[in-house]
Amino acid sequence: MHKPASTLTLIARGLLHPAFPALIFLVFLGLATGLQYGIKKQDRSNLQENLDSQARLVAQRLEQNFLIHVEAIERMAQRMAEDPSTSQEHWSADARNYLEDFGVYQAIEWIDANYAIQWLEPMTGNEGVIGFNVAFSPERAAALKRSQQTGNLDISGVIDLKQGGKGLVIYAPVSSGSENNGFIAGVFKMDVLAGELLTPDATEHLQINILSDNDTAYQLNPGLHAKESFTSYADVDLPTLDWSLSVSPSSSWVNDQLSDWPQVTFMVMLFMGILTSLTTLLVQLILKRNQALLKTRRELDEEISQRQSVQQDLQRLETTDTLTGLANRRFFMEDLAHILSIADRQLRQVALIMIDLDRFQMLNDSLGHQFGDELLIKVSERLNDLSDERVIIGYSGGDEFMVCQQHVDSVDDVIFLLGQIKQCFQQEFDVQGQRHGITATMGVAVYPQSGLDADTLLRNADIALYRAKEQGRNTYQFYTEGMQDREVIRLELDKDISQALANDEFVLYFQPQLDLRDSSIKSVEALIRWQHPRRGMVPPVDFIPLAEESGRITDIGRWVVLAACKQLASWRNTPNENIRIAVNLSGRELDEEDIVDHIQEALESHGVPPELLEVELTEEIFIQNIEHNMNQLTRLHQLGVNLAIDDFGVGYSSLGYLRDFPVDLLKIDRSFITDVIDRHDDAVITRAVINLAHNLGIEVVAEGVETAEQLRFLKSHRCDLIQGYFISRPLPAAELEKALASGKLEYEVPVGS
Ligand code: C2E
Ligand code: MG
Ligand code: MG
Secondary structure, three states: OOOOOHHHHHHHHHOOOHHHHHHHHHHHHHHHHHHHHHHHHHHHHEEEEEEHHHHHHHHHHHHHHHHHHHHHHHHHHHHHOOOOOOOOOHHHHHHHHHHHHHOOOEEEEEEEEOOEEEEEOOOOOOOOOOOOOOOOOOHHHHHHHHHHHHHOEEEEEEEOOOOEEEEEEEEOOOOOOOOOOOOOEEEEEEHHHHHHHHHHHHHHHHHEEEEOOOOOEEOOOOOEEEEEHHOOEEEEEEOOOOEEEEEEEHHHHHHHHEEEEHHHHHHHHHHHHHHHHHHHHHHHHHHHHHHHHHHHHHHHHHHHHHHHHHHHHHHHHHHEEEOOEEEEEEHHHHHHHHHHHHHHOHHHHHHHHEEEEEHHHHHHHHHHHHHHHHHHHHHHHHHHHHOOHHHEEEEEEOEEEEEEEEOOOOHHHHHHHHHHEEEEEEEOOOEOOOEEEHHHHEEEEEEEEEEOOOHHHOOOOOOHHHHHHHOOOOOOOOOOOOOHHHHHHHHHHHHHHHHHHHHHOEEEEEEEEEEEEOOOEEEEEEEEEEEEEEEEEEEEEEEHHHHHHHHHHHHHHHHHHHHHHHHHHHHHOOOOOOOOEEEEEHHHHHOOHHHHHHHHHHHHHHOOOHHHHEEEEEEEHHOOOHHHHHHHHHHHHHHEEEEEEEEOOOOEEEEEEOHHHHOOOOOHHHHHHHHOOHHHHHHHHHHHHHHHHHHOOOOEEEEEOOOOOHHHHHHHHOOOEEEHHHHOOEEEHHHHHHHHHOOOOOOOOOOOO
């Protein structure tokens, strides 16, 4: 939806519109025209005034001069009236005086009462005029007659002179009425008169029309190119004449009078308009360019931020585990190293917690990888809730998580966090519509006590985790110096193992397995013990892993097989002669090419039927080096030896391999049996494993049975065999024989409970 544009935006848009510079230009053009018009008008009115005053001046001069001449002519007439006998000579002298005083006359004449010109001065230029009758038209005759009678002055108006050209005649009557003795006439040529009347300047620049009764009687300066639009009128007050003047200036005079200001103003304004609109255009272009730049800048910024987010995504992908969304192991370790360097400077402690989900692999295998993945995601979510600026959570792979806690002041801080982690597992997890209780085992190593670098800290947290697992599930262990001590002891033991074989310090204990189908003991598991000269009885967990690492396990294994065969041989022809002995074989032993040959030799040398010997192998053996192990196991099986999978459920294998390997027996790990009564999922797994094994034609042994309830549960779910302290602890051969003989190991299991 569009936002209504604000007034400011509208103004800005208007200012940037392409028509805006044109509008500015038009405004200036309007102003220029207006100003030009105003100034021109002012100029014209000045000019008109000027012309008017010129016209008045001309009229005044005309009036004044004319009156002077009139008076002079009248005076002459007066003198002739007073002296009618004036001689021609006398008159002529008088007239010449006048002519000298007023050079303007064409002629001064005496006209008799019958209107004929009798005397005149000067003769030159007026030769043919003597005798001419001036009453040449009825109007003239009437006017002269009137003048004779009244004694008033008569002026001819502009007439065509007998001498040629236009002229004007003033008739002053000599006496009036019957005494009239003609007229004294003053003849003026119009151009001479005008030359007399006008200033040279006016003569040059003005065209003057003498209007008599509104008709042009005479035009002065007819050749002048006059501007009639500037014509000015002035009345001329003369006796007997109704005259007025029209004065028109020449173009050049008009041009002189008119100033250049209108044009200059117009041009200046026009120039300013062009300049302003060009400047506006320029500013618009700059602003538009700026806008375009800003837009490009914004687009660039957008692209940069997009790239940055892609980079961040890539970084996140590199640093996080895709399934759980937590920091992956590599990134977590980098982070840990960084955190340790800071902690080193700040003299603070850092805790590293390794978390291992109990029995995850079993759930994963029995309920599917999809299930396992979903469970891992749920666990990650809960653990991630604990992360804050002090706590970082990472995923190590498999079912292992890593937690780093910074700013640790005391061990209580770590214990508090461990409690919080434990809380995460308090509630069951809802996966694929079913609720599953999961627990976790944790190992903790604290910087700097338990390691000064990330790798050492991790190794020691792993040792602590390993110890915690040894103690059972759902617990935690701090790495301690003691563990280090134990490592030392382990190293010592490792050294002692070779001596032990030579000194015959190993001994086999036997733990019976109860067949639930007929409550009989048909088999026992041989479990090795080390009677150490100084340390006393050492359990296998303390030296078997060491022996596996050092490779001495092969010698031990050979010894065990021989000892078992020896035991079987000794039972020959006794009530125990059908009892089968199961021996534990480690992965390293199976690597030995001649292991099968050795077992065969051992059996043959003691004359023991192969079916009395069973070999227990942990799950890992089945997934490591599959081809080779498959080959070895097949050979063993062909020999007639029974094969059992030990500690089933805690390893990392998949159930699929059961189909491919020649397996006779499956031993459910003790950890499932311990809580089989209390924990629903343990019960589910146990049931599932029993059913699966049976479907594949494999017998099932439950390990670690310690209570009657467990026994009843297993019996009711058709578990074939059980082994555990409830029946018997592992016993030396002599004690086992006694127990078997006494029959106290043969439990009658209540049916249907
Ligand atoms: P494993 O083969 O699973 O042996 C069963 C272990 O569970 C034995 O511990 C046994 O004493 C213990 N156990 C049996 N019933 C119960 C019970 O009801 N409750 C409890 N809490 N424990 C019970 P042991 O003898 O300490 O052996 C530990 C492991 O050492 C064995 O586990 C096996 O993996 C290994 N091992 C023992 N003897 C040998 C051997 O001769 N060769 C090899 N390679 N490994 C051996
Ligand atoms: Mg075993
Ligand atoms: Mg076992």
